[in-house]
Structures are given as structure tokens and as C-alpha cells.
Amino acid sequence: MHGTLLPLIHRRPHTALAEVSSALCCTSPAVGTAVAAALIQQIDSIIERDGLSGVIGYSPLRQSTGVSRSFRLIRLHHVMVTRGDWRGNVPVLRIAKSCGRVQQLPIELTDDDLQQVGSKAVIDSRPPSIHQYALYSHRLDRMTGLTRDANGREILGIGEVVVYTQQTVPAEYADRFDAADPPCRHCGAEYGSFRGLIIRSLGEWLSRLVSYEFWTPPSDEYRSIGGLMAEQPPLWGGRTIDHSTIGDPYRLRLVILCGDEEGDDFMAYIRMYVHGNGSASIDLWTTEAPREGGSGPAAFPRAVDIAHNKMDGPALALLRNI
Structure with a gap:
């Protein structure tokens, strides 16, 4: 079910419900309930495993009703379960809270947050740290918001983020290269990791x-x-x-x-x-x-x-x- 519905949700989010309603809804409401329950169990396990319970929640999605609930949970499942270790987001969000960038923790994810991460192709093309940050960066402020422009460039605030690969990484970072949280360049400065760039950016303005x-x-x-x-x-x-x-x-x-x-x-x-x-x-x-x-x-x-x-x-x- 996940493999069949997820591409439709990402490719045509406004028409996906109509296209696959027979699979989830018309057959039996119990099917949608069973799918949602299975996805919630897996998402909860990630939140518990990676220590996210104090910083990231999804009550609005979990407690939503109607046919669209299952589709939102399928999308959240792909965002969270298939895209790496989330523990590095804990210090990022705690620093954001201490800097006044978010009013309270945990942040509660909504359907609007899911729309910020882009298509399945965009999600799968980003390193985990960048993909994960895209889920909530718009909650912070304009200077630390992450977007991808029409040319496929990652834009943080007003500057492009150039993400290094194993082949392009500067020598000073080569011995500690981490593909999940890679070195990068932003506004003329080089950083040993994307999350390092974010943490510095969060604090410096305030x-x-x-x-x-x-x-x-x-x-x-x-x-x-x-x-x-x-x-x-x-x-x-x-x-x-x-x-x-x-x-x-x-x-x-x-x-x-x-x-x-x-x-x-x-x-x-x-x-x-x-x-x-x-x-x-x-x-x-x-x-x-x-x-x-x-x-x-x-x-x-x-x-x-x-x-x-x-x-x-x-x-x-x-x-x-x-």
C-alpha cells in the first residue's frame, strides 16, 4: 500500500485521493484505519529511538480524521522512516528554542510542514540532515529558512548552500566526511557539516x-x-x-x-x-x-x-x- 500510494501522493497531491480512493476508502474504511495504525506505530518508534519526543510531535496529523489522514501519514512515514537518523535535530531545535526562533517544543508537524519538503524526488535526492531540516525550517525565520529553487539549488536565507560530496570535499574535512550531514559552503564560508552551519546561523542574529x-x-x-x-x-x-x-x-x-x-x-x-x-x-x-x-x-x-x-x-x- 505504501509503495503504491506514496508516488501518487507526491506526484499529484491534489488528485491522489480521487485516484486511489477505491484502494483506501471505498473498499472499506477499516483498511484506511489499519494502514494509519501501522504507520503510526512505525513513526512513534522513530520518535522514541531518536529521542525526538521532546522536540518533534505530529498530533495534528495523528488526530486528524477523514480519508486524507492515511495519505498524510504515508507521506510523513516516508519523510521520517526512510530518511536516516534524526537525533541531530534535537540540539538544532533546542538551540532554536533558546534563541527564540520557536516559541515552544515539541513542534507539532502539520500538513503544511509536509508540503515544505517537496516531491519524493527532492526528498530522496537530499542528504538526510538537509531533508530533515527542510521539514521545519520555515518555522524559524527568513534567514534560516531552506528552499530549493527552480535550478535545483539549495537556498538558506538569501545564500546558496553548496553541498560537498566525497569527491569534492575540501581536504580539511575529508577525514571526517559524513554523507548524512556533509560539509558545505554558504555565503563564502565553509562548514564541516550542514547542521554546524544551521546552529551557527540560529544564534548569530540574536x-x-x-x-x-x-x-x-x-x-x-x-x-x-x-x-x-x-x-x-x-x-x-x-x-x-x-x-x-x-x-x-x-x-x-x-x-x-x-x-x-x-x-x-x-x-x-x-x-x-x-x-x-x-x-x-x-x-x-x-x-x-x-x-x-x-x-x-x-x-x-x-x-x-x-x-x-x-x-x-x-x-x-x-x-x-x-
Whole structure:
């Protein structure tokens, strides 16, 4: 039933019900009920397996009625069950919540969300991380919404996402290439993964600078920051994002200190930068609302506390005013 109906649903969504009504509806309403029950069981197993119960739900689809219910569930089944591991969406959506991009979790998927992922051919052509993000990206905002244009290009916000393959991946990412969440280029910058790009994009528009330090060469701090950037993740127990800009000899590493775990209601992250000319910087950013009457780090006590609790002494010494 799934194999027969799914291509019709994707190819001609407005006429699919009429074309196959005899298969699901006219034969017996019990057939549609049985199909829906089987699909719900499989979708629920994915949600439980991948830890999505706190971030993604589908109550509007599950509780809908009528003939169209089975067709929507068939489409959702294909979107979720056949397209990889969904666990990487948990930190993405938790960070979106802590940045104020979504009002509450779990997000409850609707038929409108299913229409955003495109045709079956589009779904099957995308790497899992990109396909999965397309299901809910329109819920966030214009700058982090994902679409595919008429030429088949992936557009994130206002910039094209160039997705690398095993054959085209830059050498710096070749040893950790993941086809399910591949390296990519966006707006002139290269990222080690698509989800890394999304996490950075989610925070940067609403983040506030807490503390900033910059050094010109020669400096011991340049070597210290270079050493921190060379450490294998997780650094300070946080989630690491690396990217470098094409044509400019610098490296940037971002470490999420909070914002991607259940209960985090704001985001705080460290950004480290080293340039080929020997300059370096480190700064602390947060989406925490500033304390009234405060200024500088004193205006963001929770972000400062997180930094003190998670970072080690040598790293904190680089952020001298917190």
C-alpha cells in the first residue's frame, strides 16, 4: 500500500485521493484505519529511538480524521522512516528554542510542514540532515529558512548552500566526511557539516557580545588559542562547530556552552579565531537578555556563570574581564 500510494501522493497531491480512493476508502474504511495504525506505530518508534519526543510531535496529523489522514501519514512515514537518523535535530531545535526562533517544543508537524519538503524526488535526492531540516525550517525565520529553487539549488536565507560530496570535499574535512550531514559552503564560508552551519546561523542574529579579547602578533595568546582550536571535541564538554572562509587564511571555532540541552532557556557560546598573520581573538556571546542597569559582562550574569562552570582555568584567563 505504501509503495503504491506514496508516488501518487507526491506526484499529484491534489488528485491522489480521487485516484486511489477505491484502494483506501471505498473498499472499506477499516483498511484506511489499519494502514494509519501501522504507520503510526512505525513513526512513534522513530520518535522514541531518536529521542525526538521532546522536540518533534505530529498530533495534528495523528488526530486528524477523514480519508486524507492515511495519505498524510504515508507521506510523513516516508519523510521520517526512510530518511536516516534524526537525533541531530534535537540540539538544532533546542538551540532554536533558546534563541527564540520557536516559541515552544515539541513542534507539532502539520500538513503544511509536509508540503515544505517537496516531491519524493527532492526528498530522496537530499542528504538526510538537509531533508530533515527542510521539514521545519520555515518555522524559524527568513534567514534560516531552506528552499530549493527552480535550478535545483539549495537556498538558506538569501545564500546558496553548496553541498560537498566525497569527491569534492575540501581536504580539511575529508577525514571526517559524513554523507548524512556533509560539509558545505554558504555565503563564502565553509562548514564541516550542514547542521554546524544551521546552529551557527540560529544564534548569530540574536546573540549579544559579553566579552571580547584580541591580540596582534607576536603573542603567547595566539599560540594558546591555536592549541585550544587543535583539541579534539568535545572541548569543555560543549558542541563544537568549525568553519573557515575561502580565500582568507583564518580559522574559526565555535563551542556551544549551553542552549542545546533540555531546560536551557538561552544560548551561550565561545568563538575563537586565529588568522594566518598571527592575530587571534576569543569572545563570549549569549542570547541571554541583559540585566537592567548592567553593562559589559555584568549585564549577562548567567552566561558568565556558565563560562566559569564549564571552561578551564587557562581558557578563562584569556577572557580577562569575566
